[in-house]
Amino acid sequence: MTEAITIPRTSKRLREQEEQKIKKQPPYHVILLNDDDHSYEYVIRMLGELFGHSPEKAFLMAKEVDTTGRVIVDTTSKERAELKRDQIHAYGPDRYIARCKGSMSATIEPAE
Numbered sequence: 001m002t003e004a005i006t007i008p009r010t011s012k013r014l015r016e017q018e019e020q021k022i023k024k025q026p027p028y029h030v031i032l033l034n035d036d037d038h039s040y041e042y043v044i045r046m047l048g049e050l051f052g053h054s055p056e057k058a059f060l061m062a063k064e065v066d067t068t069g070r071v072i073v074d075t076t077s078k079e080r081a082e083l084k085r086d087q088i089h090a091y092g093p094d095r096y097i098a099r100c101k102g103s104m105s106a107t108i109e110p111a112e
Helices: 012-022 040-051 055-068 078-089
Strands: 028-033 070-076 105-110
Touching (some): 028 078, 040 055, 040 070, 040 078, 070 078, 078 105
Antiparallel strands (some): 028 070
């Protein structure tokens, strides 16, 4: 013999409160900023190592940052975007350009 399980009905107000708790964080873009002290090779290597981008995708991003001054390299949670921005800032100088003194610059901004 099987017993019927009664599932309590929740009020509309309780359901709305639960839905508000479940809301996701808004996404953030990680934006790489251009400068003249880093080579395409550096950008391609960095984007591959830090973001897992293929050489082909990283090349297209390097070209875009070179021509427009900025490129979105990732869209993610705010916490991960902050981490990835900090990793770009800590990546180090370009070994292909002697005058290069440090890492590239990046910023984050809301994706919406």
